Amino acid sequence: MEESVTRKFVHEDSSHIISFCAAIEACVLHGLKRRAAGFLRSNKIAALFMKVGKSFPPAEELSRKVQDLEQRNQSPGVQESTRKASKLPSLSPQAIKHLWIRTALFEKVLDKIVLHLVENSSKYYEKEALLMDPVDGPILASLLVGPCALEYTKMKTADHFWTDPSADELVQRHRIHSSHCRQDSPTKRPALCIQKRHSSGSMDDRLSLSARDYVESLHQNSRATLLYGKNNVLVQPRDDMESIPGYLSLHQTADVMTLKWTPNQLMNGSVGDLDYEKSIYWDYAMTIRLEDIVYLHCHQQDSGGTVVLVSQDGIQRPPLRFPKGGHLLQFLSCLENGLLPHGQLDPPLWSQRGKGKVFPKLKKRSPQGSSESASDKEEEEATDYVFRILYPGLQSEFGKVARLVETEKADIYILKNGIIACGVSILWFLTGLQLLPPSLSLPRAPLKLLCDNMKYQILSRAFYGWLAYCRHLSTVRTHLSALVNHDIVSPSVPCSASQGLTAEVWEMFLQDSTSYEEKELLRLVYFGGVQHEIRKAVWPFLLGHYRFGMSEAERKQVDSQTRACYEQTMAEWLGCEAIVRQREKESHAAALAKCSSGASLDSHMEHMMHQDSTISNDVFESVDEVEQPEADAKPEDGKRPKLSNGMIPDGASSPDPCYPSSQNFLVTSPCSEQIFSTKDSMVETAKAAVCHSAQASMAVGQGPLSVDNALVGELLDMYTVNLHRIEKDVQRCDRNYWYFSPANLEKLRNIMCSYIWHHIDIGYVQGMCDLLAPLLVILDDEAIAFSCFTELMKRMNQNFPHGGAMDTHFANMRSLIQILDSELFELMHQNGDYTHFYFCYRWFLLDFKRELVYNDVFSVWETIWAAAQISSSHYVLFIALALVEVYRDIILENNMDFTDIIKFFNEMAERHNTQQVLKLARDLVYKVQTLIENK
Structure with missing residues (x-):
């Protein structure tokens, strides 16, 4: 619709x-x-x-x-x-x-x-x-x-x-045809990949095109020129199968020439046909890059001709059998023309003899003293040939070995069945020796030299491969060792931890804190989460509001101190808010007076907009969005602001001794640079002056007293801007979730304003409400939620624009995926290079809060908190990597670029299998740990 x-x-x-x-x-x-x-x-x-x-x-x-x-x-x-x-x-x-x-x-x-x-x-x-x-x-x-x-x-x-297609359609397609997809799952993929090798000729090398796109690529198009095409070329895919006919085509692009063979059964398919998509014939199709091929073995028979392609690693592709006629010669001719000017066949396909151009006539060597007629010699003319693909200017180690067997009368030895001992690999060489006719004598010295050189090459390759692995492993240990704990944690869930932290276990711990060690409880949370009924009691321990092992009396004392500090903080910022509201009321009245006298509001509005935007730090809003003061957020005339418990703030206020100053935070806004260039004590003094002024004005029933200190004026301006941001964000924070009634939204606002009052130098950034909301849903207590949120923000604060943690996350993600899934990393690098991983920005900023439904957010968050001491303090990286790996096959199949992957994950938000992601994250941590330990 x-x-x-x-x-x-x-x-x-x-x-x-x-x-x-x-x-x-x-x-x-x-x-x-x-x-x-x-x-x-x-x-x-x-x-x-x-x-x-x-x-x-x-x-x-x-x-x-x-x-x-x-x-x-x-x-x-x-x-x-x-x-x-x-x-x-x-x-x-x-x-x-x-x-x-x-x-x-x-x-x-x-x-x-x-x-x-x-x-x-x-x-x-x-x-x-x-x-x-x-x-x-x-x-x-x-x-x-x-x-x-x-x-x-x-x-x-x-x-x-x-x-x-939509993200849902991509997932459905993957489920349909993943049963016959031959790509390895991430869990089966080797932990370390030194070099990607293109030795397979299956459809895995089709650049993950769809069936329709692949068939369309066989034709002439704007990206590739069709050099050759022939139907009914036979290939025997497996030893237990009969040869099947297919379409052989040769394609030339700007930088590479590609040979494709497609079974006839796939040539008339449609993307909409599921049977066609699941056809086993896709496993038999071949896509071969000619730059990977070194030798072409050509055999001419009465029924046609056969070509066997041999790659640099000595692996031969299934023989291509041409129909009767001159099709083999035509194929080789098109191939030779396509290689020019950068490559050539050795020896050249065409040689001048008499009036026409003919195939090169390479003869077998005859034994000494044998007498043969001219007709016999003509019959014994070789019909099997080997061509090398050379690229002038590029030294080929295979070409050097092959030239060692050259003699005066022949460039290469033609063996009985056409298999050439030209030093491609030991297997080829030994096979050639076994099939040599008894009468054929080869020089001993060149063969010994050939064997010695081949042995040297094999040992050299093995040594340098091992050396590269060791160097790479050293790099892995250097860069990734800090991302995981050194104690290896098996990813398999123990039977004792399968249910997670249950109410029975927690009750036993509260009755006797020695019955369970802290690490054992965290291990239960890491593998199975926390039973929902006890989350309200457990989360303050996980976040550091309580310490494991505290008695009930000690916990009550902590709660009492927390509530006292929270009420004191609210009294301070509510006093400041009263001044802000009064200033806005006077400014609004002045603006109306100017308007009634015919003056323009443009200058006034411009000033307000400029004041609001100078320290704007929204991370999800459009740059074109301008925040406007919200008139409806003002308190009614004659009413005094109240605390959440209904108390009216009174008495003189002082700097809160329960919370340290924010001297370690980076100041980014222009106003902050002016205010906090002095000592932190001046900030506290300004806070006290503002609150004292507010309470004094409320006590005498007058407007705010004049404060000559410019520091206080700047502080009021900063708080005004942050207050408007908080009010706007609170109103739209998870408004569809059942918990957030107007009363609970007011609680959310109180906690957020209290936190910003203690961190006014940083200010409110969009997204902080998203981090606070789940805490308030579980704890349902303003003071405790405020304390837990303060503890949470010790880790999360540096993810926001004023911190530098986000760049570190991106760099670590790049290292992890490059080592654990080099194939996916290569795709990201080639398709516009989005290995910067900016599509993970929201994941790290909010700990995946907007990617999951609330129940899954609870599970993921408590697992992250427990993992800090169990497996990794950077567990968010492994959850992000697991989230990508769950859909890696879909990303590869659809050749996604940066725009595609952002669109895909936006559509998949709140639809992920969270338990599958968490399990895969534990597997990835274990893989890195064992890789570092080299086990």
Whole structure:
């Protein structure tokens, strides 16, 4: 329905269409009479539409079209050629299931048919049916007008790439075809990858294209030139299989030449056909980069010719068998032309002999003293050849070894079955020796030299590979050792920890603190979380409000001190707020007076906007958004601000001794730089002066007293700006969650203002309310939540713009993914290089609060707090990496760039499998720990 409003074209294979058809079908079938559905028909929609067609021409025409589609799609005896000639589209099982509704939608008659059913509902439906309802039935028919006005197309429209597919559709596609996907899971992937090797010729090397895109890439297009194409080239994918025919093509791009072989069964597929997507023939298709190939072994037979490609690592690809004729020679000719000017075949394919150009004639060596006729010699002319692919200017170690066996009469030895002992690998060499004819004598010295050089190369490669691994491991230990604790924690959940921290265990601990050690309790939280009923009691321990082992009396004393400090803090900032409100009231009155006298408000508004924006630090708002003072937040005239417990602040206020000064925080705003260039004691003095002025003014019933200290004026300006930000953010913080009633939103505001009063040099930054909200939901106590939030912000404060922790997070993420998943890192680097990991910014800033539903936020947060002492104080990195790894195959399959991955994770917010992510995060911590220990 949304697409019918926002778009003009919709792709026929969109998953939204299937969902839409299913919903309409459920509505149409609701309350349908048995006689209208047909007693013997399994397809009730078909029976209904055919019955409607007897009296309604659009339904009759639709029935004829759908029956024709069904007959052609489902008849097993239809020949392949007939299906191709009819150009019948391949339909997915879901599309066939809802074929009648889907076709009616595409033919733009669905709204008319449903309206006919509504107008004649008594004939087809029971009394309780949806279409019998005098309101719902006509509404449904009216809603279908929009979708029936859309154009449905198989072509990729301009907005198709941006809006389709959605994140949900990508996940569904992955679930459909992941059963036959041959990519390794992250848990099976090696912990360290030195170098990516391209030695496989399977469809894994297809750059993760979709089926349709892959087939389209076989044709001439703007990115690649088609150099050669031949159908019915045979390949035997496995030893236990017969050779199967396929399409061989040679493609030239700006920097690489690629050879592709695709089974014929895949050449006429459609993306919408699920059987096609899951076809096993995708495992047999090959994509080979010619720059990885060193040798081409060519064998000519009466039935055609065969080419075997051998790569640099000595692995041979399945033989390509050409049909009878000159196809082998044509393929080699196109290949040689495509290599120019940067590469060439050695020896050259064409050599001048007589009047025409012929294949190079390399002869076998004959034994000494043998007499042969001219015809015998002609018959013994070699028909098997080996060509090297050379790139002038690039030294090839394989070429050096191959030249060691050159003799005066032949460049290479032609063996009995065409396998050439040219030093590609020991396997090839030994195989060649076994197949040498007894009469063929090879010089001893060159062979010994060849063996010695090959042995040297193998040992050298092994040594340098080991050395590279050791150096890389040293780098890993240096950069990653600080990210995890040194005590290795197995990722498997122990039986004792499978339930997490339960109420029974917690009760035993409270009765006898020696029954469980602190680390044992944290281990239970790390593996299983905290039972929801006891979170209110456990979280103050996890956050540091209480210490493990405190007695009940000691905890009550801590609570008493906390409440006293909180009430004192509220008295201070409420006094300051009274001054702010009075100033705003006077400023507003002055502005109205100017307006009534004809003066313009522009200068006044400009001043207010400038004052608010000079220290703006919103992290999620658009740069164009300008904060405006909120008049509705002002208290009513004549009313004094109250504390959360209903008390009215009185008495002189003083700096709060319970909380240290904020001298360690980085000051970033212009006002802060002026105020806090002096000692922190001046800040406390200013606070006391402001509060004393406010309370004195309230006591005598007058306006605020004049404070000559410019420091206090600047402080009031800063607090005014922060107060407006807090009020705006509090009103929109999780307003759809059941807990946040107006009374609880007021609690949230009180706590936030109290915290900012103690950290006015930093000020409020958007996102802080998101960190406070879950604490208040669980603790439901202003004072305790304030204390716990203060403890939480000791770690989280540096994630905000005034701190430098975010850059460190990004750098660590880059190191982790580069080592643990080099394939995904390479994709990120190639697709616009988003290895800066800016898409993780919101994850780190809010500890994944906006990515998960509330219950999952509780689980993730308490696991992070426990992990600091169990496995890693940087556990958020491993959760972020796990969140990426869960969808790594989808990211690789769709070749996502930076825009795609941001869009994907935004759509997946609050839909993640949190337990799967946490389990994978524990696995990743364990992998890094064992990697550092080299076990």
